[in-house]
Amino acid sequence: xxxxxxxxxxxxxxxxxxxxxxxxxxxxxxxxxxxxxxxxxxxxxxxxxxxxxxxxxxxxxxxxxxxxxxxxxxxxxxxxxxxxxxxxxxxxxxxxxxxxxxxxxxxxxxxxxxxxxxxxxxxxxxxxxxxxxxxxxxxxxxxxxxxxxxxxxxxxxxxxxxxxxxxxxxxxxxxxxxxxxxxxxxxxxxxxxxxxxxxxxxxxxxxxxxxxxxxxxxxxxxxxxxxxxxxxxxxxxxxxxxxxxxxxxxxxxxxxxxxxxxxxxxxxxxxx
Amino acid sequence: xxxxxxxxxxxxxxxxxxxxxxxxxxxxxxxxxxxxxxxxxxxxxxxxxxxxxxxxxxxxxxxxxxxxxxxxxxxxxxxxxxxxxxxxxxxxxxxxxxxxxxxxxxxxxxxxxxxxxxxxxxxxxxxxxxxxxxxxxxxxxxxxxxxxxxxxxxxxxxxxxxxxxxxxxxxxxxxxxxxxxxxxxxxxxxxxxxxxxxxxxxxxxxxxxxxxxxxxxxxxxxxxxxxxxxxxxxxxxxxxxxxxxxxxxxxxxxxxxxxxxxxxxxxxxxxxxxxxxxxxxxxxxxxxxxxxxxxxxxxxxxxxxxxxxxxxxxx
Numbered sequence: 001x002x003x004x005x006x007x008x009x010x011x012x013x014x015x016x017x018x019x020x021x022x023x024x025x026x027x028x029x030x031x032x033x034x035x036x037x038x039x040x041x042x043x044x045x046x047x048x049x050x051x052x053x054x055x056x057x058x059x060x061x062x063x064x065x066x067x068x069x070x071x072x073x074x075x076x077x078x079x080x081x082x083x084x085x086x087x088x089x090x091x092x093x094x095x096x097x098x099x100x101x102x103x104x105x106x107x108x109x110x111x112x113x114x115x116x117x118x119x120x121x122x123x124x125x126x127x128x129x130x131x132x133x134x135x136x137x138x139x140x141x142x143x144x145x146x147x148x149x150x151x152x153x154x155x156x157x158x159x160x161x162x163x164x165x166x167x168x169x170x171x172x173x174x175x176x177x178x179x180x181x182x183x184x185x186x187x188x189x190x191x192x193x194x195x196x197x198x199x200x201x202x203x204x205x206x207x208x209x210x211x212x213x214x215x216x217x218x219x220x221x222x223x224x225x226x227x228x229x230x231x232x233x234x235x236x237x238x239x240x241x242x243x244x245x246x247x248x249x250x251x252x253x254x255x256x257x258x259x260x261x262x263x264x265x266x267x268x269x270x271x272x
Numbered sequence: 273x274x275x276x277x278x279x280x281x282x283x284x285x286x287x288x289x290x291x292x293x294x295x296x297x298x299x300x301x302x303x304x305x306x307x308x309x310x311x312x313x314x315x316x317x318x319x320x321x322x323x324x325x326x327x328x329x330x331x332x333x334x335x336x337x338x339x340x341x342x343x344x345x346x347x348x349x350x351x352x353x354x355x356x357x358x359x360x361x362x363x364x365x366x367x368x369x370x371x372x373x374x375x376x377x378x379x380x381x382x383x384x385x386x387x388x389x390x391x392x393x394x395x396x397x398x399x400x401x402x403x404x405x406x407x408x409x410x411x412x413x414x415x416x417x418x419x420x421x422x423x424x425x426x427x428x429x430x431x432x433x434x435x436x437x438x439x440x441x442x443x444x445x446x447x448x449x450x451x452x453x454x455x456x457x458x459x460x461x462x463x464x465x466x467x468x469x470x471x472x473x474x475x476x477x478x479x480x481x482x483x484x485x486x487x488x489x490x491x492x493x494x495x496x497x498x499x500x501x502x503x504x505x506x507x508x509x510x511x512x513x514x515x516x517x518x519x520x521x522x523x524x525x526x527x528x529x530x531x532x533x534x535x536x537x538x539x540x541x542x543x544x545x546x547x548x549x550x551x552x553x554x555x556x557x558x559x560x561x562x563x564x565x566x567x568x569x570x571x572x573x574x575x576x577x578x579x580x581x582x583x584x585x586x587x
């Protein structure tokens with residue numbers, strides 16, 4: 001056999017890392033070859049934040065004890081990361097339909113590396129959407145400091161992983177594009193409304209409260225808001241949990257979704 | 273010789289199926305051997321090959337590749353095998369080279385780099401060499417969706433061989449290929465076998481492709497119904513025929529009848545023979561012949577006859 005550059009168990013970690021990079025790079029290459037996808041991802045915030053958020057700000061934000069514009073801007077940034085990453089995972093269904101998943105499944109890499117690579121690959125368009133949100137925010141006169149932006153950007157991979165892991169639990173078992181599109185809507189829309197992206201959830205109760213606490217996006221949003229509102233008067237009105245609680249919740253929910261999603265994906269592939 | 277593939281009492285029962293698709297199949301393939309796994313549609317070939325390549329779980333039995341269990345040591349097995357699937361599994365939106373690079377990096381042969389130019393010289397040389405051998409060097413940087421079916425198949429071959437696997441699984445590799453492409457593909461696979469001692473596991477509906485293999489196994493309705501070297505299988509058929517004709521065909525037929533030899537008359541006169549040799553039959557004939565051919569049974573004849581005998585349908 002050919003000499004491998006990552007032979008033996010000692011370098012297994014680097015080999016898996018190389019596999020994640022390879023799978024991620026493929027999705028980025030595909031995105032760059034489809035400018036339409038990138039342009040749509042970039043323009044999506046115009047609809048989501050400019051129209052939906054703008055209308056809510058004008059008509060429903062009166063009486064709030066904090067600046068709704070900034071609240072909504074942070075919510076939309078995280079929401080766009082989640083939405084675009086989850087939507088991007090739909091490419092896994094296309095891979096299944098073109099039998100490309102088989103090429104990945106017979107390779108000597110961990111199933112987790114395949115799933116994580118796909119999630120990070122999907123998050124490329126998500127970052128484009130987040131950039132679009134920042135630009136729309138600027139147009140609406142809502143700004144964040146460079147430090148805040150960098151901190152949010154540093155948390156972006158964790159948030160994308162969290163979004164992708166949740167998406168994998170559904171996408172992992174879907175076998176056609178039509179079902180995938182419906183399934184993706186079922187994942188993204190409730191999160192947008194129940195996790196506090198555009199509507200404050202401080203007064204949620206009953207089943208809506210339970211659902212919001214089960215969604216990883218609730219904790220991602222709250223963590224980002226804790227960064228943005230740190231040291232301000234609005235912190236207590238906007239932030240729900242201690243950042244450490246958020247971090248632990250994100251880690252636990254992401255790990256659980258990733259394990260379950262990867263298992264479902266691998267099983268679905270094994271029983272094609 | 274060490275068994276490279278060892279399958280013992282393999283059973284696969286799909287969830288809602290009434291009976292198993294594979295019913296206690298056992299066989300071995302030795303290191304460096306060229307092995308053909310034949311059978312009609314739905315016989316259990318693809319199910320078996322999927323289990324051997326770790327993409328499908330088995331119900332019971334044991335399967336090892338190069339001594340590694342396909343379920344307990346799946347990653348080690350995957351390192352040792354190369355596969356050409358029945359359905360193409362290329363990314364149609366990537367170029368041919370990008371598909372190869374994806375595979376090579378996924379198998380840990382090279383660290384990923386975002387372009388061909390940035391890849392190590394050893395990668396570039398190997399890809400260029402392989403592309404020249406199979407004749408797709410001009411198509412290397414074109415999107416796969418713009419390549420013909422034959423070129424896509426050749427690309428899959430390069431991809432499956434770039435990590436020089438110990439075992440190469442070919443699941444109907446020449447399906448949809450023209451005669452020239454088929455020939456060049458087999459030339460390349462034979463060269464690879466000679467150079468690297470690669471064990472080849474082939475499934476095909478073109479039985480003539482299995483004429484040159486070391487061992488044949490025929491599966492039908494989930495069971496192995498026939499196995500052995502192609503020559504053994506053909507000789508067991510005992511179906512040899514003389515194809516004769518003469519200007520005076522009536523005289524020839526009279527002579528054959530007089531000798532008590534069964535014959536069929538169609539385009540030519542066909543004389544099956546078993547107890548006599550062809551030499552003995554011809555030596556007794558006085559009529560001047562215009563046509564004389566000895567027809568040996570092909571592997572396909574043997575394959576079809578056995579399937580019909582065991583109640584199967586030919587593919």
